[in-house]
Each structure stands twice: as C-alpha cells, then as structure tokens.
Amino acid sequence: MEEKKLYNAVRKYITLADGREIMIETGKLAKQADGSVVVKMGGTMLLATVVAAKDAKPDTDFMPLQVEYKEKYAAAGRYPGGFMKREGKANDSEILVARLIDRALRPLFPADYHAEVYVTVNLISAEKDIQPDALAGLAASSALAVSDIPFGGPISEVRVARIDGQYVINPNYSQMEQVDLDIMVAGTIDNILMVEGEMKEVSEEEMLGAIKFAHEEIKKHCAVQIELSKELGKDVKRVYCHEVNDEELRRQIIAELYDKAYAIATSGTMKHEREDMFNALEAEFAARYTEEELVEKAPLIHKYFHDDVQKKAMRNMILDEGKRLDGRRTDEIRPIWCETDYLPCAHGSAVFTRGETQSLATVTLGTKLDEKVKDEVLVQGTEQFVLHYNFPPFSTGEAKAARGLSRREIGHGHLAWRALKPMVPVGEENPYAVRVVSDILESNGSSSMATVCAGTLALMDAGVKLKKPVSGIAMGLISDSATGRWAVLSDILGDEDHLGDMDFKVTGTCDGITATQMDIKVDGLSYEVLAKALEQARVGRLHILGKLTECIAEPRAEYKPFVPRLVQITIPQDCIGAVIGPGGKVIQDIQKTTGTTITITEDDNKGYVDIFGENKEAIDGALARIKAIVAQPEVGETYKGKIRSIVSFGAFVEILPGKDALLHISEIDYKRFETMEETGLKEGDEIEVKLIGVDAKTGKLKLSHKALLPKPEGWVERERRPRGEHRREGRNDRKE
Structure with missing residues (x-):
C-alpha cells in the first residue's frame, strides 16, 4: 500500500537587496490552526499561528484581538534563568514586539468583525546575529494570509537602520553599534500603518526618507503573501454576521442630535464637563424608550451617537472652522507649567503639566549593583539608564483598582526611554546607575510625551549632566477622503486621538529627532501629510523646549547634599585580583571598615572601580586603601x-x-x-x-x-663591582 504523505509544504521566498533570503513555509507545522507559517532567515525561524472563534460572543461590539510573541530559550541552546528553569510570563522585550505586531494588524480587521482572534508568534530557532523582531510582523501577517479570517492586509514590518549614511533593511545585531537611525516600519502594499524607533538627532527629511525606503521593501513582502494566499485559495474569506443595524434609528439619531453635539464640541469646555454634556445628550435620547426596548436599542444608540454624531461633529468642526474641542487652533500648544525640586528627599524631581495632562517624575542615582540585568534569549547584559512609566486609573477619573503593569505602560515607558537615552551620559561620563520614574497624575492626551518633558526636568534637577534637553509632542490628523481635506493637529487631546486618524509622537532636542512612534488609522496617507506633520511637530517641540529651559536652563552643577557620592577610578587589569583578594576578602574588608559599596568591572584591558559612599570621608578612606594596593613602587621613594x-x-x-x-x-x-x-x-x-x-x-x-x-x-663608599669581578682580577695577576 502506498504511504500517504502527512503534509504538503508550500514555500515562498523573498530576497533582500544584500542577497539574504527570507523563506515563508506553510502546510508543515501547526496545521489545525486556522493559519500557520514558519518564517526563516538564516538559522532564525519563527512559527506564527492564528485562530479565530467561529462566531462572536453575545453583546461584543469591538474587535477582541490578542497578540502574543514568545522567545524559546531552547531556540538559542540556552537554559531559562530562575528557580523553575522554564519560560514564564512575557518579558518587556517580548511585550514590545507583540505591541508592534498588534498595532499594525488591528486597524485592518473589518469594523463589524467581532470574533475573538488569537495571533501567536514563537521564536523556535535563533541565530545569534539575526534580530527576530524584524520578521515577527511578516510572520503574523503571513499566518492570516493563509487563513480564511477576514483581514484587510497583508502587511509586513521591516527594520530600517542607517549605517555610514546608507539605509539598510533588517540589519544584524553586530551592525547596530554603527547606526544613527533605527526604526521599525509596518505597512500594506499601498500605505504606511505604523512607525516606531530611535535616532541620534536626525532631521525630519532623513526620517521621512527612511520610511519611504522601508515601504519599498514592504511592498515586495506583501506581493509574495498575496501570491501565496491565491495559490492556496485563501483569498476568499469566511462569511460572518456580527452586527445587526437599525438604519432608521441611525438616521433619527443623526437628525435629532448632530446639531446639539456640534454645539457641545464647539463650546471649548474641559474634558470631564464635555463628557458629561455628551453623556447627558445621549441619555436624554435613550430616555424615550422603555427598559425592555433598551435591552436591544441601547448598544445601537451608543454606537450611532459615538460614530455618526460625536465623531463627525468633532471632525467637521476642525475641517470647517479650524477649531478644536478645547478652542485651540490646529497648531496651538496647550498652556504649560512646570516645576523642579518638588520632592525634597528625591535625588531629582519635577512636575510637568500641559493642559489636562500631568507627570510627576523622579530620578534616583545608584551603583552598578542597581543596574537592570537583561537575560533574554538573544540579549544579555545590563542597562545603566532605565525609565518606568505608571498610569494609575485616577489619572483619568476612573473608579477602579490598579492591578499589575499593563502592556500600554510598558510601551509608553519604552518610548520615553528611547527619547531620553541618547542624551543621558553613561559609562565613563557618568558612573551612576540612573532610574527615572514617571507617575501620570492627570491624563488627557499624550502622557508619554509629558513623561519625556518631566524626565528631562528631573534629570537636570538631579545634576545628571544631560547632553541636551529633550521634549516631545503628539500630533494628530483629521481627514476626509470624500473631499480630500485634512488638518494636522499639534498636541492632541485624548478625544482627538480616539476620534482622529493618526497618533504621531515625535521627541527630540533643538538639533534633531531622538525617537518617534506613529499609528495611522486611515488608508492613503500621503507623504505630503507626513512631511507637514513632521514640520509642525518640530515647531511645537521647540516651543515646549523653550518652556522647559525657562524652568531650568541646564543641569545643576552639583548633586544634592543627600545624594550618595560615587567616585570611579581605573586600575591596571592585573591589579584587579589584588583589590578583590582571595575569596573577596580584601574588598569585603574595605567595604566593611569604610562603610562603602565597591564594584569592579573589566573593559578595554582596564579595571573600572566604582566607590559608592554616604559621605566624602568614607569614599576617601576606601580610595586610599585601593590606591595603596594598586600603587607601583618607585625607585628612590x-x-x-x-x-x-x-x-x-x-x-x-x-x-x-x-x-x-x-x-x-x-x-x-x-x-x-x-x-x-x-x-x-x-x-x-x-x-x-x-x-x-x-x-x-x-x-x-x-x-x-x-x-x-x-x-x-670618615666613611668612604667603596666602588661596587659586578659579582665575580674580584676573582677574575686575582686570576689575571697570578698569570702575569
């Protein structure tokens, strides 16, 4: 009997400009998922799967998408750390990659599709020099492309780095030390969807050039996925019905409530007052129905009021009158006030308030022992500078408990960290470990950019020798495809983000951009609009920088009196053992007797000794002990x-x-x-x-x-002669 083949693998290939090849394979692994692929480049392999529920759950009126990215330690031949020795919850890096995938996929699902969708991407083989995050978006989209799940893609994500003035697609880890621009770009064959990355003070034109360069590569990836989908017969998607609409009710709500909503939108009221007025208007309309009728109609009333009345009123107000919800012009920044040294016992602190968004930032200075330890599948080491962002519910007036750290908090904190990182001195320039914490106390638009501004102020207040101050601004977009009209908004409100077409965050110094994050929610965003948004962001960023430097012009000359002092010295590499002593005996004795904390690291054939103490006397005592150990004897001393x-x-x-x-x-x-x-x-x-x-x-x-x-x-110094010279003279005398 002929043996039946258990799988039928189909493969497609993408060739990069430098000759490297990406393979997309389906039909071999995880065949019970709705869609599954393996994406392979070199020795790196990602398994992506997607599964969707057959129908939506009752009363679900949103897109329940869950994206997970996981790196397996076995992929790189490593054991997980910790007591359990197995993979645990996702670390920050895995969450950040999952967010990149999610932000690119989510806008492309149909608005009326409400079935649960789970996208999972696993790193199953890891070549040490290949960065897998650049392939994760392509893998997730390819899994959707070979499924029958309704999706408006395909998409792809690529990393663009600039090395020696040249743009490079998906560079290796070993190339990253040379880059001055590093961004991830996601898009469809026609449009850009998402941008995120960091830069070393590049210009707006250079960043726009990198996005265009990335899109040319993305088009190739999308074309291959379209070809694969057609070959497998998956270009026709499943039929579904997750919404039942009442067009008569929709028309009635628009006719009765639009003008009233427009009046509220143009009233220039504060956030909560405006929300109360909109809610009262919706409730007034709903009050005409009985409780039994509202069981069916309440969700539809809310949907039509939000989408067809509130949203359109706000958008038309901006496009027709150039006026915004709080009465500002499209390019106007909200009022700003800031203050440093607000917390008397913190090493550095600042409050930054822009409109109804407020961040309280603190800085803490520590030793090398306080540095963040990274033990990931492909990345190990420490980080001297960290930034953490907290978004408690009370910042938006929500009555709920704060439970655990959200993915949003990790993502916003990472963006602010990228913004400040190029300007925070590390290594020999600054021996301290630096931790910035931003607690958002109020939020109505772009708390991550408030974090950048508050972080800058707090770092300068702490006396950290920041190379240049950094500010950030969030830009928005309102567009009308029917008329071709559009308006770019500076310093957007929360409602303008929620109801608008773009959230474009840009941070930088007076000399260029340091980080960016962009999410686009509409098709057909032109490079003309992006260029306008970048220029308007530059002007706004400089305005905010001016407010920061009015508050504190430069880092304080000295650390605050209660900041523990840290002195760093270098010693010869061969002296490290003597300072440590057998079993650490010497260094432990120095720390105990002087009350200091001492760490030693090796780099560039040198030993770097950090001495951390509460006062000058303690540090001087430890310094004297160490200098005595490493001192080199000198003739004549x-x-x-x-x-x-x-x-x-x-x-x-x-x-x-x-x-x-x-x-x-x-x-x-x-x-x-x-x-x-x-x-x-x-x-x-x-x-x-x-x-x-x-x-x-x-x-x-x-x-x-x-x-x-x-x-x-009467002492006479006898002439010193080399050993044996007297004997040789005696032998010569006898011969004569």
Missing part, C-alpha cells in the same frame, strides 16, 4: 614597611599591600652584621626603607635602610 619574614641574608619587607621586597643584611646599617640575629629585627617590626633598585631580569625590588641613616664620620 621611601616606604614604611612591615617585616614579613627573616632569612639568613636579610628580611622581606611589605612596602605596599601585597608587594614584598628584600632588605639585604648589608643594607640594614653601615655597621657590618654577620647574622640577622645581630640586627635585632624580627617579624612584625615596622621599618623605614628606601627602594634603591629593581632587578632588570627578575623584577625583584631592592631595599635599603642604611641609605636613610647618616653616614659615619
């Missing part, structure tokens, strides 16, 4: 040493910690001694000696106590 051992021809004296030298019996005194007993010296005695020489061959040190004594009257 005088030392007070301790006799470690007595031998027949002299004594070994410790002149520096761990450094013994010979004091020969003939160099103890001008008087001649036949035995060491006659000298009266014994082990443990302290004696002052002078270093008179170093043996050129052995490096052994020669000491003299005699050289420090006054010469006896």
